[in-house]
Amino acid sequence: MAKKHVKVAVGVIIQNRNIFVSKRSEHQHQGGLWEFPGGKVEAGESVTDALNRELKEEVNIDVHSSDAFMIIEHDYGDKHVCLDIHLVNDFSGEPKGLEGQPCKWVSIEQLHELAFPTANLEIVAKLQAEF
Ligand SMILES: Nc1nc2c([nH]c(=O)n2[C@H]2C[C@H](O)[C@@H](COP(=O)(O)OP(=O)(O)OP(=O)(O)O)O2)c(=O)[nH]1
Numbered sequence: 492m493a494k495k496h497v498k499v500a501v502g503v504i505i506q507n508r509n510i511f512v513s514k515r516s517e518h519q520h521q522g523g524l525w526e527f528p529g530g531k532v533e534a535g536e537s538v539t540d541a542l543n544r545e546l547k548e549e550v551n552i553d554v555h556s557s558d559a560f561m562i563i564e565h566d567y568g569d570k571h572v573c574l575d576i577h578l579v580n581d582f583s584g585e586p587k588g589l590e591g592q593p594c595k596w597v598s599i600e601q602l603h604e605l606a607f608p609t610a611n612l613e614i615v616a617k618l619q620a621e622f
């Protein structure tokens with residue numbers, strides 16, 4: 492059987508040098524690790540539409556503006572992901588976990604202290620280098 496291949500819209504929500512992160516539940520792929528909110532791009536959907544939809548569903552914000560930040564292809568062995576990461580600069584609403592997931596704001600300086608999926612290490616490094 493062909494390996495699962497998914498395109499994922501990922502949002503780095505930044506406010507005052509802090510970034511909003513949420514924790515994947517234990518039963519999910521890469522469970523128990525911290526992530527930037529987001530999810531799979533559905534068939535026929537643009538990455539921006541997927542980002543806006545997922546951030547509303549998962550953390551209850553309305554994204555007004557986002558910028559492409561980087562794209563990461565990563566093979567976890569059981570699944571290949573293409574993460575299309577966007578910086579969310581402007582949004583309304585106070586982010587909170589709508590799906591029962593733990594969430595928190597973390598400073599850019601402390602980001603590397605959290606346990607993230609391997610694919611995210613490059614994102615953390617670029618954020619710390621550029622901000
Ligand atoms: N959202 C998100 N996914 C990430 C990050 N890093 C990373 O490797 N991933 C991987 C884990 C998953 O294999 C995939 C995201 O798929 P997902 O399962 O969250 O998709 P989804 O939100 O649409 O949820 P579902 O339909 O599976 O319930 O991308 C990240 O920072 N954020």
Ligand SMILES: [Mg+2]
Pocket residue numbers: 528529530531545549
């Ligand atoms: Mg998700």
